[in-house]
Amino acid sequence: MKRQGPIILAFVVGMLMMIQFFTPNPFFLSLYNTVLDWKQVVLGCTFILGTWSLIRYHLTRIQRKQDNWRYSYVTLAGLGFMVLSAGIWKTTTGPYPWLFSNVQVPMQSTMFSLLAFYVASASYRAFRARTVHATLLLVAGALVMLGRVPIGAYFSGTVFGVEISLVEISDWMLNVPNLAAKRGIMIGVGLGTTATALKIILGIEQTYLGRTD
Amino acid sequence: MTFFERMMSIDRRIIFLFVALAVAIPLLRPLGFPVQVSEEVRSFHKEMAALEEGDIIMLTFDYEGDVMAELDPMAIAVLKDVFPRGVKVVALTTYAGGTGIAENHLREAAEVYGKTYGVDYVFLGYNPDWSGTILRLGESFKKTYPTDQYGKNTNDIPIMQEVETYDDIELICSIAGSALSEYWAIWAGGRYGVKVISGNTAIQAVLIYPYYQAGQIPGFLGGLKGAAEYEKLIDEPGMGIRGMDAQSIAHALMLVFILVGNIGYFFSRRAKREELRKG
Numbered sequence: 001m002k003r004q005g006p007i008i009l010a011f012v013v014g015m016l017m018m019i020q021f022f023t024p025n026p027f028f029l030s031l032y033n034t035v036l037d038w039k040q041v042v043l044g045c046t047f048i049l050g051t052w053s054l055i056r057y058h059l060t061r062i063q064r065k066q067d068n069w070r071y072s073y074v075t076l077a078g079l080g081f082m083v084l085s086a087g088i089w090k091t092t093t094g095p096y097p098w099l100f101s102n103v104q105v106p107m108q109s110t111m112f113s114l115l116a117f118y119v120a121s122a123s124y125r126a127f128r129a130r131t132v133h134a135t136l137l138l139v140a141g142a143l144v145m146l147g148r149v150p151i152g153a154y155f156s157g158t159v160f161g162v163e164i165s166l167v168e169i170s171d172w173m174l175n176v177p178n179l180a181a182k183r184g185i186m187i188g189v190g191l192g193t194t195a196t197a198l199k200i201i202l203g204i205e206q207t208y209l210g211r212t213d
Numbered sequence: 214m215t216f217f218e219r220m221m222s223i224d225r226r227i228i229f230l231f232v233a234l235a236v237a238i239p240l241l242r243p244l245g246f247p248v249q250v251s252e253e254v255r256s257f258h259k260e261m262a263a264l265e266e267g268d269i270i271m272l273t274f275d276y277e278g279d280v281m282a283e284l285d286p287m288a289i290a291v292l293k294d295v296f297p298r299g300v301k302v303v304a305l306t307t308y309a310g311g312t313g314i315a316e317n318h319l320r321e322a323a324e325v326y327g328k329t330y331g332v333d334y335v336f337l338g339y340n341p342d343w344s345g346t347i348l349r350l351g352e353s354f355k356k357t358y359p360t361d362q363y364g365k366n367t368n369d370i371p372i373m374q375e376v377e378t379y380d381d382i383e384l385i386c387s388i389a390g391s392a393l394s395e396y397w398a399i400w401a402g403g404r405y406g407v408k409v410i411s412g413n414t415a416i417q418a419v420l421i422y423p424y425y426q427a428g429q430i431p432g433f434l435g436g437l438k439g440a441a442e443y444e445k446l447i448d449e450p451g452m453g454i455r456g457m458d459a460q461s462i463a464h465a466l467m468l469v470f471i472l473v474g475n476i477g478y479f480f481s482r483r484a485k486r487e488e489l490r491k492g
Contacts, residue, residue: 033356036349043342091312092363100313108278108310116463120232121225124470128478138475142468148415148438150246151461167249179422186423 007203014201054079144170217484220477228470235466239458246461248454253425254442257432260384260410261291266299268383269376273397274318275343276390277310280414285318286440286453287412288388292322293449301372302334303382305358307343307393312362331370338362347396351379351405379407388412394421398429412439 017035020028058072085096129135146152147170156165199205214222264270272291276284295302306315319336328334337358340346349357354376355367367373375381385407387394394411402409408431413421415436424430434443437460440453 029352033349033352036345036352039345040340040342040349043345047341092316097313097316100310101317104310105278105281105313109281112279113282116236117229117232120463120467120470121228123467124223124228124474127471127474129475130478138471142471145464145468148436149461149464150248150438150441150457151465153247153249171251174419174422175426178419179426182420183423 003206003209006209007206010208011201011203014197018201051079140173144173147171147173215481215484217477217480220473221481223470223473231466231470232463235462236459239462240455243455244458244462246458248438248441248445248457250442250446251435251439253433253435254439254446255432256425257410257412257434257439258443258446260408260432261294261386264295264298264300264383267301269301269303269372269381270295271382271385272302272304273385273387273389273393274304274306274311274315275308275387275393276314277308278314280390281314282452282456283414283437283440284388284390284412285314286437286451286456287434287443288314288318289322289451290440290443290447290449290453291386291388291412292318293451294443294447296322296326296328296333299333301375303337303354303372303376304334305337305346306339307341307346308390309339309341312339316362331365332372335367335370335372336362337367343393344396344400347400348404351401351407353377379405382407384408384410386410386412389417390414391417392420394430394433395424398424402429 013035016028016031020032055076058076061069061072082096082099085094085099088094089096091097123141127134127138127141129138143166146155147166147168152166152170156163156167158164196205200208272288274288292302302319304315304319306312315336319334322328323330323334330336337354338361340357346357355373358367360366361370379385379401385397385401387397387409389397389411390413394409394413394417397411398409401407409429410432411421411430412434413436415438418433418435418439421430421433421435425433434440437453437456440451441457442453444451444453
């Protein structure tokens with residue numbers, strides 16, 4: 001029963017949620033709303049769990065003096081101060097919005113903008129026309145990179161009597177090969193998700209119970 | 214080391230320096246490259262232009278500080294487009310960091326256009342359960358958000374008297390730094406039939422094309438370029454247009470580096486082959 005209970009539960013809930021999608025019946029609508037309410041409650045609890053897990057992880061690091069353990073003080077101090085400042089001064093006044101705008105946002109922006117430097121360096125080193133495939137990727141990347149910025153508008157000309165511009169080539173690449181590939185992936189993912197959901201509902205897939213075989 | 218081998222191994226610090234200059238100089242001294250408007254941005258603008266005074270849209274700030282440079286110009290441009298025309302805004306975020314961003318932009322735009330909180334716009338705040346939020350809003354806005362960001366009961370907010378479900382809003386404009394625009398289109402658009410348009414980072418925008426072609430997302434802004442095009446259409450130049458020069462030069466510079474590396478690679482390989490042939 002320890003294993004059959006969750007399988008039966010998954011089957012019943014899965015079937016009910018599947019049926020509710022196709023019927024306007026008030027019972028199923030009410031059930032659907034209750035499930036959505038519970039989903040939010042469960043998710044709220046995961047925040048408590050996540051916060052507790054973060055605190056415990058960093059306290060352990062400090063206790064064991066693991067590599068860079070001093071940074072854990074910064075994490076815990078940041079967490080504690082943000083929670084306290086939001087509790088004391090609310091999120092609209094006092095240090096909370098100031099810290100958000102002047103510490104968190106610049107730090108996040110800085111981390112992300114570093115990507116431009118690393119991408120430039122990495123693409124210079126890795127983008128080599130070693131094989132036919134690599135050359136194709138290189139050419140496609142170069143065309144889209146130039147075609148997606150205003151400077152690309154300056155690259156146009158006549159090829160075999162046809163007026164063509166880099167912007168048009170770039171748009172075509174995004175609208176045809178890119179779209180076709182993405183749609184294929186999406187259909188595959190959709191079918192895979194449906195198959196996995198059915199396997200869970202029917203009790204064939206049991207890894208969520210901790211079974212790995 | 215030969216000249217061609219040197220071409221293949223430029224110090225990364227030199228690349229970093231050039232990238233910094235390529236971004237900073239055009240931002241400080243704009244070059245004024247012309248911005249061409251793409252079809253998807255024109256469609257986005259068409260949806261926005263069709264809104265009339267008194268219409269209500271939902272604007273979602275689904276991003277945080279990391280992608281602000283790309284997405285802030287879009288959110289700001291949307292507010293500059295709708296507020297002067299008397300279109301009302303119900304804003305929310307499914308990202309914790311999105312609250313501060315949304316608050317700042319809404320407050321600044323409201324001050325400029327003389328809009329009143331609760332009457333012309335409302336900020337419902339952050340809800341951690343993004344999938345549940347998208348679905349629950351289709352059943353009831355007030356049950357999903359019993360209070361707004363500032364703890365005020367949504368039943369007491371004038372603009373919320375007009376909004377019960379997605380049926381009461383004209384469209385959802387999802388400004389997202391992740392796949393959330395797709396989920397708004399799939400769940401809110403697919404299940405509840407509300408129109409969804411989006412503003413996305415350049416990386417994410419590539420994934421929006423299938424939805425755009427299928428009509429599930431009838432218009433979208435892709436990256437800073439999309440923001441610049443939209444700013445041009447509404448005649449409100451901002452950081453989007455300003456950033457285009459920097460992006461153009463940075464892209465061109467990266468291609469120059471890639472070209473230099475490949476020339477070095479090609480001639481070094483040829484030299485090695487000749488050496489081998491000579492024995």
